[in-house]
């Protein structure tokens with residue numbers, strides 16, 4: 001759950017909790033307080049009303065008493081009338097107790113009483129005029145139809161009575177109004193209605209004595225009572241009391257429903273108040289979440305972007321207003337942490353993506369940048385650059401100079417494509433560089449470089465490959481030594497040649513390979529034909545492997561002859577591939593590829609093994625000849641089992657010579673190479689320097705190898721003509737060999753004329769088509785026999 005929602009929920013809960021409590025509490029509580037209030041208020045009102053009635057009662061009694069004891073003062077009664085009107089008394093009469101004959105009266109209305117009281121009325125009045133004191137009757141209907149009560153007193157033989165309409169009670173009751181139509185109720189001492197909210201109850205003098213509250217009033221109690229009101233058809237609560245001297249009841253009722261309504265109203269208002277509270281709480285929570293949660297959210301999103309590999313220092317400065325100390329601290333530490341992470345990453349990037357020698361990107365960086373460009377379907381030119389002649393520089397001048405050469409080449413590449421050297425930010429900015437169509441250069445290892453030029457980069461000159469070849473080819477001066485390396489450049493275009501990283505590198509590699517083949521120091525764009533060629537080569541490679549497994553590689557032998565007598569002095573083993581379909585193939589058809597596929601050591605091992613075996617057979621047949629010469633590749637020399645092979649070659653009945661190519665001996669004269677050469681000599685085998693004169697540093701080779709023989713390169717020999725340079729070179733080589741006491745072999749003597757000329761030059765040995773071609777073992781046997789006749793072993 002998000003912190004923001006968590007906080008909002010918490011605040012919501014906190015603000016809701018009291019509301020829930022309130023929901024449980026208020027109804028009863030509010031109601032109770034309503035009831036309590038009703039108790040007080042209604043009781044008070046009832047008491048006040050009762051007090052008013054009591055005063056009324058006393059005024060009536062006093063006035064009545066005064067009047068009925070002094071009838072002589074009544075005369076016309078006009079002085080009394082205002083008093084009686086004030087007290088709502090209709091009339092006061094005196095009548096004979098026995099007969100009911102009226103003796104005196106004061107009447108407010110014009111209509112006087114009957115002169116003799118009717119018997120029933122007399123009896124009724126006599127019924128409650130029980131003592132000499134003033135007593136009141138219950139409410140009755142007067143002949144006029146209105147409700148009245150009577151006040152009576154027996155005075156000797158006379159009955160005094162007054163008739164009082166209940167108007168005053170009604171008005172008094174109505175004056176204490178409450179609720180919608182309600183007001184106070186007043187009953188007489190028998191429980192009949194004097195004042196009541198229902199007018200017809202008053203008119204009918206409704207007997208209410210069955211109502212519990214009325215009963216309590218009639219019992220003279222004071223208090224609060226709840227009861228069912230048949231009049232209002234509902235539960236009522238009433239404050240009640242009685243007017244003590246007379247027994248009238250006074251009641252201030254109120255429907256209980258009204259109290260509930262009030263309580264409900266109070267609750268409704270409180271709900272509104274709480275709703276306002278909740279809204280404010282939520283608003284507060286929102287504000288708090290802005291203050292607290294937003295910084296945390298920023299940190300979280302910064303952390304997750306770091307987790308996903310984006311190490312930009314996050315911008316956490318926004319919202320710098322009030323912030324709790326802990327958060328401020330956290331933000332600060334986080335920033336520091338990211339900064340350190342950032343620095344570490346930069347270091348790691350530098351280590352992981354930079355080439356330490358040239359300060360270009362390395363192979364990993366190439367994959368990152370070019371991979372990203374190709375993922376974005378960018379088109380462009382990819383070039384693989386292999387330096388020519390770098391190995392020689394490294395070997396002759398040492399690695400320090402070699403490194404400087406690489407660094408110079410890197411600088412020139414950067415100049416040509418217009419970029420600066422690698423910076424660790426480049427790794428983080430790869431995406432930006434790609435989007436900006438920025439070119440880059442990388443060193444892939446050894447003397448191999450790569451360059452990527454996006455097609456959309458309009459600032460690039462059109463012929464970059466040519467520029468690169470030219471710039472790299474310029475003289476490099478290091479420690480005052482002028483050095484030269486060349487560049488073989490393979491160019492592949494994306495997406496034309498390939499649209500994925502591996503495909504593009506492969507295409508450029510094929511083109512570069514082609515540039516090497518085309519004589520180096522040039523560039524070759526990739527073509528589909530190269531691909532076909534490549535595929536054919538691959539097929540051929542597979543065939544070579546199969547051929548090796550099937551024993552299709554066998555040595556042929558070419559004899560060498562001593563000059564001037566032309567006796568067979570030795571044979572050179574030359575490998576041939578007895579291809580099942582294409583017949584016998586010369587080394588030119590497969591050797592280069594075999595070298596690339598690292599199969600040359602196997603071939604050399606097989607040729608040595610089987611040619612030694614063949615020579616042993618010849619020897620067993622009685623053929624005596626000087627030596628077997630075997631070509632030895634540098635790869636074979638470097639293989640770990642070569643030394644072991646040498647150890648296995650013991651007690652050979654002929655001399656074994658290893659022919660080393662002059663160029664290869666030049667390249668590596670120290671370390672393992674020197675050791676292996678010593679091993680060969682120690683084992684008693686001769687080292688011949690092959691192809692002498694083909695390269696340009698022959699003297700070095702001579703000094704380093706101290707060969708048993710010099711073999712003059714076949715191109716020099718076959719190129720000999722009267723007095724031309726090759727001829728003069730051949731002559732000088734022979735002379736040089738002799739001056740060093742090294743016998744000289746001339747190979748490539750393809751005419752007898754050349755053989756003769758070499759003999760004239762006092763060359764020691766000769767090899768060439770004019771005398772014998774390389775031949776299969778069976779032919780060799782025949783050849784040798786034809787020369788010397790079959791020999792049998794003794």
Ligand code: C2E
Pocket residue numbers: 558573574575586587588591603604607631632633659690691714718747748749750751767768769770774
């Ligand atoms: P190489 O060691 O200089 O061998 C002599 C080459 O000159 C042979 O070519 C041979 O056939 C050729 N040759 C001899 N006399 C004449 C001639 O009068 N005219 C012409 N035009 N050529 C002549 P091949 O057999 O084609 O071998 C070519 C090269 O392949 C060899 O040159 C050698 O460098 C390499 N090679 C041959 N066999 C092996 C082997 O078993 N191992 C290694 N590592 N290299 C081998």
Ligand code: CA
Pocket residue numbers: 572631659690
């Ligand atoms: Ca050779």
Ligand code: CA
Pocket residue numbers: 690691711712713714747
């Ligand atoms: Ca040779």
